[in-house]
Amino acid sequence: MATAAAGRVTAGVSFAARLAFEHVGHAFTAGVPTLTDISLTAEPGEVLCLLGPSGSGKTTLLRIAAGIEAQTKGRLLINDKVIAGPGVFVPPEKRSVGLVFQDYALFPHLTILENVRFGLTALSREEARGEAMISLSRVGLERYAESYPHSLSGGEQQRVALARAIAPRPAVLLMDEPFSGLDSRLKDSVRAETLAILRQSRATAIVVTHDAEEAMRMGDRIALLKDGRLVQAGTANEIYHQPASLFAAGFFSELNVFAGRVAGGRVETPLGSFDAGAIGDGAQATVAIRLSGFDVSQTHGQTPARVLSRRFLGVVELLELAVPGMEQPIRARVRCGALSGSGPEIWLTVRGADVLVFERTGESA
Secondary structure: OHHHHHOOOOOOOOOOOOEEEEEEEEEEEOOEEEEEEEEEEEOOOOEEEEEOOOOOOHHHHHHHHHOOOOOOEEEEEEOOEEEEEOOEEOOHHHOOEEEEOOOOOOOOOOOHHHHHHOOOOOOOHHHHHHHHHHHHHHOOOHHHOOOOHHHOOHHHHHHHHHHHHHOOOOOEEEEEOOOOOOOHHHHHHHHHHHHHHHHHHOOEEEEEEOOHHHHHHHOOEEEEEEOOEEEEEEOHHHHHHOOOOHHHHHHHOOEEEEEEEEEOOEEEEOOEEEEOOOOOOOOEEEEEEEOOOEEEEOOOOOEEEEEEEEEEOOOEEEEEEEOOOOOOOEEEEEEOOOOOOOOOEEEEEEOHHHEEEEEOOOOOO
C-alpha cells in the first residue's frame, strides 16, 4: 500500500466545514428516546470519532447528520447555517456531506470507475470521469478503474467506497464503522491509509466506531456516547487520563474495581489506601485500577499476592492473582520477563497514575 501512496494525487476539497449538533434528540417510537440532548461540534478539518457500545446512538447521530434520518428535537448547522431544525430540512444531496457505509454499498454490476462516478450527476460524462479518476488516484486504485468490486479485497473495496465519498469533494465526510469488516492485520494498514487521505483531503470527518483504540488512533477528538447521551468529549489523552465516570474509564482500559468508603480523604482497599480527591468523607466510592497499573516482583512490593494463572500474550503476560482480603481474584497485565521465576508468591506495587477514584453511582465499568 505504501507504493500506491507514493504517487497519489493530493488535490483537496474546496472547503472544510464546521458541523454542529445543538440539543439534538431522536426517538423512533413515542416515549423511547434513542438520542437525548446531544450538543457536539466537529470543527473544520477535524476527525471526530463517535465512540460507544452497540445501541448508544452513534449511527443514528451519523444518519441525522447525513439527512437519512430526521431528529425530533434540536438543530444541525453547517458553518452556522441551519440544515435541519424546526421548519427546516435540507435534503441529503444538498448538504455537501459524503457517507461511507459499514458494508461499503458498492454496486456489483458497475465497474470501480462507474461506482466512483455514480454521485457526480452535476458534471458532464467526461468531467465526471476525470473527477472519478482523480479520486481513485488519491486512494491508489486508478489501475483498477475497469475492474468490478468482486475482484477486489475487502481493504480495496473500502478504499473504493472512500473514493466515491470524496469524489464530490464534500465539506463533511461521515464514516459508519468503515473498518469493521476487515481482518485485524489488514485493519491497521487500511486505517492508516484512510487517515492519511482524510488529512490530505482536508474534509471534516466524523467516524463511528465501537473500538476505543481505533478512536484513539484516528480521532483528533472523541465523543463517547452511552444510552443516547453524550458521556464525555475531548482528546484521547484527556478522556483516558481524566475520565468523567467509571463507564468512561472502563471503555478505554480494563479495570479492577473496588468499593470503599471515604475516610480522612482516602479510600481503603486490599491493594492500599488511595486519595479520594474531592469526594467527601463518609461517601461511598469506587476505586478503579487499570490492569496495566501494577509493578510486580518476587522479592519486594506493597501487597503480597499469589499467582493463580499466567497467560502469555506476546509483549505482555496476563496474570490472575489472589490477594489477601479479596474474595475474587484480580487481574494484571505485566511486561513479559517482569517475573523471572515460576513460584506463585509475588509482590504487587500499584502505580498511582493508573488509579481512578469515583463517587459510587451504581454504574458499572
